[in-house]
Amino acid sequence: AQTVTQSQPEMSVQEAETVTLSCTYDTSESNYYLFWYKQPPSRQMILVIRQEAYKQQNATENRFSVNFQKAAKSFSLKISDSQLGDTAMYFCAFMIRRIKAAGNKLTFGGGTRVLVKP
Amino acid sequence: EAQVTQNPRYLITVTGKKLTVTCSQNMNHEYMSWYRQDPGLGLRQIYYSMNVEVTDKGDVPEGYKVSRKEKRNFPLILESPSPNQTSLYFCASSLAIRGLPGEQYFGPGTRLTVT
Numbered sequence: 104a105q106t107v108t109q110s111q112p113e114m115s116v117q118e119a120e121t122v123t124l125s126c127t128y129d130t131s132e133s134n135y136y137l138f139w140y141k142q143p144p145s146r147q148m149i150l151v152i153r154q155e156a157y158k159q160q161n162a163t164e165n166r167f168s169v170n171f172q173k174a175a176k177s178f179s180l181k182i183s184d185s186q187l188g189d190t191a192m193y194f195c196a197f198m199i200r201r202i203k204a205a206g207n208k209l210t211f212g213g214g215t216r217v218l219v220k221p
Numbered sequence: 222e223a224q225v226t227q228n229p230r231y232l233i234t235v236t237g238k239k240l241t242v243t244c245s246q247n248m249n250h251e252y253m254s255w256y257r258q259d260p261g262l263g264l265r266q267i268y269y270s271m272n273v274e275v276t277d278k279g280d281v282p283e284g285y286k287v288s289r290k291e292k293r294n295f296p297l298i299l300e301s302p303s304p305n306q307t308s309l310y311f312c313a314s315s316l317a318i319r320g321l322p323g324e325q326y327f328g329p330g331t332r333l334t335v336t
Contacts, residue, residue, distance in 0.1 A: 107263070136322065148264075148311060148327035194263055198322055207252050207315045207322040208279065211263030 105130045107197050109212035116185045117220050123170075124180045124215045126195030134200040137171065137178045138209070142192040151193070154178065156200070185219045192216050223248045225328035227312050233334045234302055242297045242331050244312030250326070251317050253295040254279065255287065258309040258330075267310075270295055271317075302335040309333075 106129045116122035128137070139151040154162045154171050161169050166186075170179045182189055195212040225246045234240055246253065251272050256264040256279075266279030270289040284306055286298040295314075299306060310331045316323035 112261075146309065146330045146332075148313075148330075150324065153324075196263075200322065202317075207317070207325060208254065208266045208269060209256075209264070209313075209325060211265070213261045213263050 105132070105197050105199070105210045107195055107210050107212035109195055109215050111215045112213075113216045113218070115218040115220055116182075118187060119184055121181060121183050122185060122217060124182075124193055124195075124217070126178045126180070126212055128176050128178065128195070128197050128212075130176070130197065130199075132199050132201070136198045136200055137169075138196040138198070139167070139169070139180045140194045140196060140211075141189075142194065142214075143188075143190070148194075152180065182217070187219050187221060190217060190219045223326070225312055225314055225326050227310075227328040227331050229331060230329060231332045233336065235336055236303055237301050240299050240302060240333075242299075242310060242312075242333070244295045244297065244328055245293050246295075246312075246314040246326065247293065248314060248316070248326065249292065250314035250323075251292070252322075253289070253312065253314045254325075255285070255295070255297045256311045256313065257281065257306075258311065264311060267297070302333075304335050307333060307335050 135156045137154045141149045152164045166183045192214045196209045228243045254269040255267040258264045268287040270276040312328040313325045315325045
């Protein structure tokens with residue numbers, strides 16, 4: 104079974120500064136995806152960034168980037184130039200990249216609440 | 222607009238009173254799932270379906286039922302709700318691209334309180 108751990112329950116950051124969220128995972132699978140989801144107060148689940156395990160290059164999406172360390176099973180998210188709208192709960196998630204794997208099940212970490220202060 | 226809809230968005234009910242939360246997607250996705258979200262635990266999969274009439278248990282199926290009679294709909298049924306089923310529920314759907322996972326689309330969530 105897969106597990107995902109987010110060790111930081113809450114973090115705060117000043118507007119325009121950088122914050123890094125930690126995520127570690129455990130799996131015996133070699134082929135998988137990793138995701139970061141954002142959940143603002145509206146409760147909507149929003150995909151922030153996705154990494155495919157077979158790709159060496161770290162994914163980036165505008166101000167969001169990841170540091171993917173496959174051997175260490177670590178997948179951190181860096182938010183640069185933080186904005187007030189980044190205030191949200193952030194979830195790290197894992198999905199096996201295999202045909203018909205539990206209906207594309209996502210395994211989530213417990214979440215990190217990020218507060219961006221003006 | 223491509224979307225996953227859930228109804229109701231909020232529900233307060235009493236122990237033992239059967240309820241159904243509906244989920245519908247308009248993207249012709251094969252795969253659909255139900256998750257529950259609890260503080261500190263993230264989201265956990267309850268049930269999933271890989272096509273019409275094909276459903277299976279996720280990680281926390283106890284106390285829930287599902288059905289998939291049509292491709293677009295995947296209702297979640299609580300036959301006899303209990304207070305420990307108070308939670309935030311999400312429906313999600315995704316394509317299978319040559320059998321491999323595509324992007325997951327989430328519904329807006331249903332906040333259920335069982336007293």
